[in-house]
Amino acid sequence: MQIDVDSLQTYNELAREGAHSAARSLSQLTGIETRVEVTNLSLMTPSDLQYEYVGSEFSAIRIELDGALVGETVLTFDTDAGDRIAESLTPNGNEQLQRSSIEEVGNIMTSGFIDGWADHLGEVIDSSPPVFIQGSGMDVLTASAISRDEQLFVFRSRVESTAESIDFDILFVPDRTSLSSVTRPTDEGISFRKLEVFNSMTRNGAERAAENITAMTGFQTDVEINRMKFVPIEEIPVTVGDRRYVGTVMQFCGKLNGYLVILFDHPSAEAVVDALVPMETDGEWSEMEQSAIKELGNIMTSGFIDGWANVLESSIDHTPPTFVSDMGSAIMSPIVGRMAQTQDHAFVLDSTIQTDNEGTFRCEMLALPNGTELRDVLCDLLIERAEKTHVDPSEVF
Amino acid sequence: MNVLIADDSEFMRSLLREILDGEYTIVDEAENGVEAIELYNDHNPDLVMMDIVMPIRDGIEATNEITDADPGAKVIMCTSVGQEQKMKSAIQAGAQGYITKPFQKPSVIDEIESVVTG
Amino acid sequence: MARLVSKRANQTERTKVSIADYAVASDGSLTTSGLGSCLGIVIYDSNEHISSLLHPMLPHRNGDSSRLPERFVDSGIDRTIRSIVDAGADESTLRAKITGGAAVIDFGGDDESIGDRNVRAAHETLSTHGIPIVGEEVGGDRGRTVHVEAETGVVTVKRTDGVNKTL
Structure with missing residues (x-):
């Protein structure tokens, strides 16, 4: 199919x-x-x-x-x-x-x-x-x-x-x-199976990111929702909403190019910072607190995109994280603006990570890959490699 | 033993300091690949704990340059990146060890000991 | 999906304008939120008591008619002017106020940010139409929410750093 x-x-x-x-x-x-x-x-x-x-x-x-x-x-x-x-x-x-x-x-x-x-x-x-x-x-x-x-x-x-x-x-x-x-059959067709497999790979990536949060903060987190959305590009900011968020934005490049956005609501960001940076600070986010959020973003991002790279037998790099603190929709607007220069619709891989006892900690991960490249990647995807998301360094070194 | 830390994250440097303190001497800290090369030449440390994703020049490039100039240099990549291709390029660049973040103190010390004695 | 809010609408009617969208109203208010690098462009006629609000995300449509005009500053302004004139505004007395165009994310590099390019495109396009810009709250690195009083064209801008301005 x-x-x-x-x-x-x-x-x-x-x-x-x-x-x-x-x-x-x-x-x-x-x-x-x-x-x-x-x-x-x-x-x-x-x-x-x-x-x-x-x-x-x-x-x-x-x-x-x-x-x-x-x-x-x-x-x-x-x-x-x-x-x-x-x-x-x-x-x-x-x-x-x-x-x-x-x-x-x-x-x-x-x-x-x-x-x-x-x-x-x-x-x-x-x-x-x-x-x-x-x-x-x-x-x-x-x-x-x-x-x-x-x-x-x-x-x-x-x-x-x-x-x-x-x-x-x-x-x-x-x-x-x-x-x-x-659907009329065309050469451009992608099998449902591949879409499904890619979506499952993304869930694995989000689960790895959740494990990394747990390892760093001690919060017991899990992936609650994972989905692959296909949306008109201008609807992405609305989907994220006007709520205030703190987080990081990264660009990834290589076999797939795009953006990865990690957003914590304010109570969650404060909880994360308290767990990572034990000293008391007041007011706006201090340099060390921003650094902690960025490093968490960095580690979550790797957990997320490494799976893609390993399955695709390729490398996907990412930029150092940029700290953001604003309305969710305002954070998304420059990303969407940049993407809208070349595409009208976008795939958004959207995962929600939260603690088991609801409400304590919640984090949204949004990956926005370039549409044409994602299509190529899906065409080339070898389903039999889909499980190979994780590589232990000791196997290589 | 003298260790140089290269990581752009202030937070990660502080974590590494906490882990290494008391076990080894931290001679300096670099915030990007270019600084890592400069500080390596300044201090000639026994070991470099090298991040990969850093501004200006990344950790793989810096490792390449350090081990080219000093084939005896010992570099452990200390990174969030868990991609096989990246691990292979780290080996090519001359790194002897690879630790993925987030890490725990025992695994960091084990890797350092195995690289230094191995 | 642009809407013309009818004169029957009651005084408290608030019309939300999405990204790549515009609306014209003669009473109540027009609002848009989550303005990052996008612009909130208000074009109004205070004699005829009619205002419009446009929320474009990119500067130029570059003549590509397959793309939604409201997504771009230049084609969006053209479309909004046509609509507000159709709704009874006098083109020769139109005034404009612009907000937004922030760099919420620091992408690094030396390229001019989308926000700055949007602001420049708004100046160019409005000037081509001979519409003076009588109020401006643009740039910086904070998101904004914009509220327009339709009858008067009075604009309130709320920035996420807590600063509020009236234009």
Whole structure:
């Protein structure tokens, strides 16, 4: 099974337009003004997707698709948002009527989302009656989507209301065989297997980076989420958000060129610095504290990119780290600006590392490789070498 | 035994100082590859603990130049980079040992002892 | 995806402008955040009480019509001017204020930063259109959040080092 990277761009645009159309439908039905914040395509394991919904109760409407494109769409929103939508549609309705109205909203929005795809394919996509679900984590996908032992292509749009906080996600998880069959075969095709393997290599890299954090700070950390995203380049800063971060930026060069960004939220950065630099300092980040953060970034980066280099039997160098402290989106803007000179979409390898007991420590790692080079690397990738991410110096010396 | 440390990270130099202090004499500290070469010539140390990723000139280049001029020089790469190709270029440059960060004191001392006695 | 906010919108309406995006409004406010090397370019007509906010990321589109005009300073300004004039502004009385263009990351090297190039492109393009720049808070190395009062064109810039300025 192959996928053409150019078609990913088309699909992303279809998903984006679909999300706009779905958001417009909601506005027309309810009078609530909405806008689509981001639309992206991720390759991730079912458990990574579920992890994003763990801990939050949500309502959702699931519709299964058949015909030209097989898969499922899920519209998720928090329970309050569901109530607000229901109230605006059926102000005095009983619970049954409200649920029915929500299901119908889901139906209409899903049609809005899917119609563009059907038109693009020139074929019919059938949808099942909407199913209303309430739950968390695991419940977001059907058992059949979860049970398959493969990573999922997940199209995800975040829609926000302009005035009230009625935010929801539109998820579209197409069946991979079905997605592959609507892609015209080209020489540019990359096998799903290779994408999957590269994504797993990246998870290994992030796990190594997490181990390095543990070795240096004593914090028990683990990789919580790992995914490979394909996004329009200008959406990258929004994805990172306006929250303040402290971290490091590095450029890597060699077989693959690009940027690696490591961001700690403020409490995590302070915890890291306390663990690494035992002396008390006040106010802004001191030279020694910046140096400690940079060195941690350095070691995490190596843990991350060494796996790529070893599997590719090549070397990937990286620049000394630059210390950054600003809004996440502002940190990303010059990187995205530089990349946008040559590409409109980008692959973002995005991993979240955090401590087991939630909230204590959290760190985002974002790798942004050059798109054309990544494509070449994926073409040349030898799947049988994929396990060879780690080399012990004693084997070489 | 006299040791020269070459690492651009102030933090990493302080960690290495902590580990080596009491065991060996640290003669000086370099912050980049060019300084490493200069300070090597100044002090003629018994051992260099050399980082790889450094500004101006990296640790592999510096090692190359040091061992070219002094074939008896002993250099241990002390780096976060764990890439096989990099390890091979370190050997080519004349390094005798390789420690990956993050490290623990015993492994650093073991590697130093094995390089110095070996 | 640019939007023209209708005159019916209530006074408290805040319109968020994303990267490579612009919006025109005659009441409420326009905001954009996470300005690093990007610019926040405000073009407004205080007589007609109408303002626009553009958030481009790179200086020049170089005539490549396949690329989104709002992504670039030059083509983005052209597009925004057309929109604000269509919405009732008088082209001859337009004024501009520019913010952003910071070097949040020190990439080293001697190349002019994207932020500086963006600021230069904004000066060139606005000058070509004969639009005077009456307020400017650019450069430095800190991120910014920009808030525009649509009726008056009054701009508030919040920098992440805690400094706030009104233009």
